[in-house]
Amino acid sequence: MSSHDHEVEEVLPPTPGDRVITFLKRKDVVQSFVLGIFFTLVFVVLGRSFYPKWMPTIMSTDMKANEGLMVAFTYISAPVCGLVLGLATYTFLHRHKGDTPPEDGPGIRTNGAVVVVWTVVTSLFALTAILWGLVELNVGSEAAASEARTAMVVEVTGSQWVWTFKYPAQGIETHELNLPIDQPVIFDVISADVNHSFWPVQLGVKVDANRLATTVVHTTPTKLGAIDVKCAELCGLYHAYMETTGQIMTATDFNNWVTAQGGHVA
Amino acid sequence: MTTLEHQVGSHPIPNPQKSLITKLHMGTGLVVGAIFAFGTYYWLRSGQDMTVARNVNKVLLISMFMWSFGFMIGIGAFIGPFRWLIGKDLTAEEQLFLAGEGQGVSRYFRYCTDHKVVGIQYLVGVMAMLGVGGTLAMMIRTNLISPGSKFVTPVIYNSLVGLHGITMIVAMIVVSTGPFGNFILPIMIGARDMAFPRLNALSWWVLFTAIPVLCSAWFLGGIPTGWTAYAPLSVQAGPGMNAFVATIIIFAISTAVAGANITATVVTMRAKGMKWNRVPIFVIGATMSVALAIPAFPTFMVSMIMTALDRTAGTTYFDANFGGSGWLYAHLFWIMGHPEVYVILLPGVAILMEVAPVFVRKPLFSYNAAILGFAGISGLSVLVWAHHMYIAGWLPMLNGPFMVTTEMISIPTGLIFLVVLGTLWRGKPWMKLPMLSVYAFLWNMLIGGVTGVYLSDVPADNYLHGSMYVTAHFHYTLMGAALTGAIAGLAYWFPKMTGRMLHERAGYIAFWCTQIGFQILFLGMFISGAGGQPRRVADFAAVYRNSDRISTFGAYLVGIGMLTLLWAVVHSWIKGDIAPKNPWGAKTLEWTVPFPVPLENFDEAPIITSDPYGYGRSEK
Numbered sequence: 001m002s003s004h005d006h007e008v009e010e011v012l013p014p015t016p017g018d019r020v021i022t023f024l025k026r027k028d029v030v031q032s033f034v035l036g037i038f039f040t041l042v043f044v045v046l047g048r049s050f051y052p053k054w055m056p057t058i059m060s061t062d063m064k065a066n067e068g069l070m071v072a073f074t075y076i077s078a079p080v081c082g083l084v085l086g087l088a089t090y091t092f093l094h095r096h097k098g099d100t101p102p103e104d105g106p107g108i109r110t111n112g113a114v115v116v117v118w119t120v121v122t123s124l125f126a127l128t129a130i131l132w133g134l135v136e137l138n139v140g141s142e143a144a145a146s147e148a149r150t151a152m153v154v155e156v157t158g159s160q161w162v163w164t165f166k167y168p169a170q171g172i173e174t175h176e177l178n179l180p181i182d183q184p185v186i187f188d189v190i191s192a193d194v195n196h197s198f199w200p201v202q203l204g205v206k207v208d209a210n211r212l213a214t215t216v217v218h219t220t221p222t223k224l225g226a227i228d229v230k231c232a233e234l235c236g237l238y239h240a241y242m243e244t245t246g247q248i249m250t251a252t253d254f255n256n257w258v259t260a261q262g263g264h265v266a
Numbered sequence: 267m268t269t270l271e272h273q274v275g276s277h278p279i280p281n282p283q284k285s286l287i288t289k290l291h292m293g294t295g296l297v298v299g300a301i302f303a304f305g306t307y308y309w310l311r312s313g314q315d316m317t318v319a320r321n322v323n324k325v326l327l328i329s330m331f332m333w334s335f336g337f338m339i340g341i342g343a344f345i346g347p348f349r350w351l352i353g354k355d356l357t358a359e360e361q362l363f364l365a366g367e368g369q370g371v372s373r374y375f376r377y378c379t380d381h382k383v384v385g386i387q388y389l390v391g392v393m394a395m396l397g398v399g400g401t402l403a404m405m406i407r408t409n410l411i412s413p414g415s416k417f418v419t420p421v422i423y424n425s426l427v428g429l430h431g432i433t434m435i436v437a438m439i440v441v442s443t444g445p446f447g448n449f450i451l452p453i454m455i456g457a458r459d460m461a462f463p464r465l466n467a468l469s470w471w472v473l474f475t476a477i478p479v480l481c482s483a484w485f486l487g488g489i490p491t492g493w494t495a496y497a498p499l500s501v502q503a504g505p506g507m508n509a510f511v512a513t514i515i516i517f518a519i520s521t522a523v524a525g526a527n528i529t530a531t532v533v534t535m536r537a538k539g540m541k542w543n544r545v546p547i548f549v550i551g552a553t554m555s556v557a558l559a560i561p562a563f564p565t566f567m568v569s570m571i572m573t574a575l576d577r578t579a580g581t582t583y584f585d586a587n588f589g590g591s592g593w594l595y596a597h598l599f600w601i602m603g604h605p606e607v608y609v610i611l612l613p614g615v616a617i618l619m620e621v622a623p624v625f626v627r628k629p630l631f632s633y634n635a636a637i638l639g640f641a642g643i644s645g646l647s648v649l650v651w652a653h654h655m656y657i658a659g660w661l662p663m664l665n666g667p668f669m670v671t672t673e674m675i676s677i678p679t680g681l682i683f684l685v686v687l688g689t690l691w692r693g694k695p696w697m698k699l700p701m702l703s704v705y706a707f708l709w710n711m712l713i714g715g716v717t718g719v720y721l722s723d724v725p726a727d728n729y730l731h732g733s734m735y736v737t738a739h740f741h742y743t744l745m746g747a748a749l750t751g752a753i754a755g756l757a758y759w760f761p762k763m764t765g766r767m768l769h770e771r772a773g774y775i776a777f778w779c780t781q782i783g784f785q786i787l788f789l790g791m792f793i794s795g796a797g798g799q800p801r802r803v804a805d806f807a808a809v810y811r812n813s814d815r816i817s818t819f820g821a822y823l824v825g826i827g828m829l830t831l832l833w834a835v836v837h838s839w840i841k842g843d844i845a846p847k848n849p850w851g852a853k854t855l856e857w858t859v860p861f862p863v864p865l866e867n868f869d870e871a872p873i874i875t876s877d878p879y880g881y882g883r884s885e886k
Contacts, residue, residue, distance in 0.1 A: 056798050062729075070726055073723070084708060085709070088690065091691065095695050095696070096696045102694045104883050105693040105882055107880075107882025108882070109632070111688070118684045122676065130669065132723075140725060194498050197731075204728065204729045206657050206729065210586070212586040212587065216659075232731060233496070234491065234499070237424065240420065240423075240804040241805065
């Protein structure tokens with residue numbers, strides 16, 4: 001809260017510089033500041049640990065970007081949280097005790113400098129978040145454009161309450177989503193009935209399945225292992241059970257699996 | 267009610283002879299409503315093939331509307347308009363009777379035009395709705411106590427989710443503007459009553475008729491769609507869906523009437539000298555909220571009328587097989603849905619801004635910033651709806667612009683924080699229940715706001731959308747901030763509304779139980795959601811066992827807290843300590859009137875010379 005300098009009117013030192021220094025030496029300012037730093041650090045630690053700990057294994061480029069973004073956003077918001085909680089905690093610790101109302105505090109009605117600085121700073125934080133998101137969005141769509149040429153297509157159909165995956169180039173249709181590693185993949189998603197939402201969790205992408213309107217989402221698996229496919233849009237009675245699994249495989253394993261399913265290696 | 271104005275100060279006991287009005291009350295409303303409903307039902311079904319879903323929907327929907335209409339006839343809502351039709355009006359005595367003069371408790375069960383009676387009716391009604399919604403929440407959490415739990419079947423579970431959602435949304439929309447917007451707001455601005463007292467009674471009783479309709483969903487097979495009622499699932503759904511459709515249409519009428527009434531009251535009936543910069547901040551927040559609801563809810567009503575037509579008349583607005591589109595529904599719904607969350611949030615925040623200066627004994631910091639914050643939020647809130655549809659696929663190229671408008675909301679929200687923190691700064695807050703709520707709000711709104719920034723970001727939302735993380739996020743804003751604000755309002759205005767002090771110790775226990783339980787509940791839900799658990803699932807994978815169990819434990823703690831609050835309210839209302847006229851030493855007008863607040867509130871019309879935040883020693 002470096003912007004509280006105009007409040008120190010009981011002192012009225014000669015120059016603005018002196019006033020800032022006097023302000024910064026005030027006990028309440030120092031204590032709020034220390035509390036603010038403490039809470040900022042708490043949020044930074046939270047950002048570092050919460051999402052990496054609780055989000056599933058990163059198995060695609062998109063999932064990596066998502067997790068990085070959420071950690072970064074926590075860092076960006078940490079100073080804001082620190083400031084708010086620092087000030088709130090300071091006043092809470094210096095609360096009035098007793099059953100009668102406290103005496104009147106200072107009659108501060110407003111402080112132009114504080115309002116302006118606050119608005120500018122929060123706007124800058126918002127702008128950072130906006131720009132960051134727009135850049136990520138753009139990077140994502142550029143990646144999609146460049147990968148589209150080499151991508152493998154999987155046609156996903158959601159129906160109450162089953163996912164069906166059709167691999168047109170391989171000529172197979174299954175209920176488990178197996179994909180080769182490091183191969184860009186495009187999901188063409190559609191619904192046979194009501195709205196569903198196609199969510200291969202560890203791949204970090206999601207798109208709704210609509211009736212008679214194909215939606216597209218793409219990613220590139222980057223890690224071998226099991227994935228979960230869920231439905232993220234309430235679709236009726238067995239919505240909770242509309243899930244299946246799949247494997248991210250090596251190219252050889254994938255081709256073997258395709259052959260075993262009666263398909264042909266593209 | 268112009269005829270009342272010249273009778274101020276000397277109310278004769280009204281004696282409207284044998285007027286029909288004196289014989290009508292809630293009981294007659296229930297009887298006539300039931301006759302209309304069941305009469306319509308049996309009359310219509312006799313000529314229909316009731317094995318066809320479309321006919322069942324038609325008969326049920328019409329019966330539900332007839333119930334509402336019949337109830338309003340039975341309670342006497344249309345006597346005045348009918349007299350106008352034949353060129354007459356109610357007599358002055360009948361109007362005084364309608365205002366509830368000298369009727370004791372029975373006026374709470376009548377079509378009463380006194381804004382204070384309507385306020386109490388809303389308060390009790392809202393508490394009942396929150397109780398029902400909360401019980402449903404406890405059942406949801408109980409089913410999620412462990413994977414594979416068989417507490418309820420999936421069909422019941424889906425109904426629990428939908429009914430919990432819609433009950434809470436309806437309750438939360440009126441939780442502050444209903445009780446306090448009707449009871450307190452007119453006194454706060456120095457008015458004798460609302461601008462349209464009969465419409466005021468109408469808005470409450472119309473809302474009342476929606477409650478049995480909503481409850482009937484339970485007996486008609488429930489609703490499988492959640493409160494969002496997405497088409498085409500809602501078109502496919504069973505007869506319980508009709509109850510949902512009818513509830514929303516009836517509710518939209520009620521909010522339109524109430525919104526117009528509160529707005530007109532604040533614009534035209536402020537006391538002499540109460541310029542716009544002297545209006546208490548709660549009045550500003552409540553007015554912006556209801557004004558925002560006026561354009562928002564009609565789209566919900568329209569979407570429900572279209573759903574009803576798809577279900578009964580064979581139209582295909584939302585059926586892609588015949589040229590319709592589910593996206594059309596989603597747009598109509600969210601054009602209402604996003605302003606709606608701010609309709610809920612603004613009055614709660616405004617209450618907290620109203621109480622903070624009183625308990626810190628400092629002026630509200632930067633009144634203008636507060637108004638700018640409210641206005642900025644209201645303005646932006648109508649431009650952000652499609653952030654609920656990032657992954658719907660309707661037009662991905664617009665995701666960027668909607669992300670920008672959504673994240674811009676953090677700027678006016680920042681002003682709200684500035685106003686509250688600026689008011690606290692250098693003050694010594696008096697930690698009564700309303701003040702504690704201000705602190706709870708700061709924390710909860712911070713978490714709700716920051717997680718909202720993640721969700722507003724398209725790439726992050728690609729992962730988080732539709733997960734438990736979203737559920738946790740909006741409970742932090744709607745429950746953690748808006749409901750906390752409403753409870754602060756209850757504790758703050760309880761002495762004025764009931765004449766008694768709220769039981770303090772029980773209030774504190776309720777506060778801490780609820781708030782701590784709330785943090786545990788939704789921390790668990792953030793973990794489940796980040797881990798990939800979709801929302802609205804009756805069952806879940808074993809990896810979420812611990813986080814879901816933590817959530818359920820937290821939910822029970824919230825339940826205990828809310829029951830304690832209920833006990834405190836009931837106990838204090840019956841035999842709490844008698845409240846002094848102005849227990850908090852506040853400067854707004856409602857504390858200048860005695861309890862019970864006389865009909866028409868003021869003996870002498872107040873004249874306003876300053877805003878109500880003139881606390882504090884001068885430093886100059």
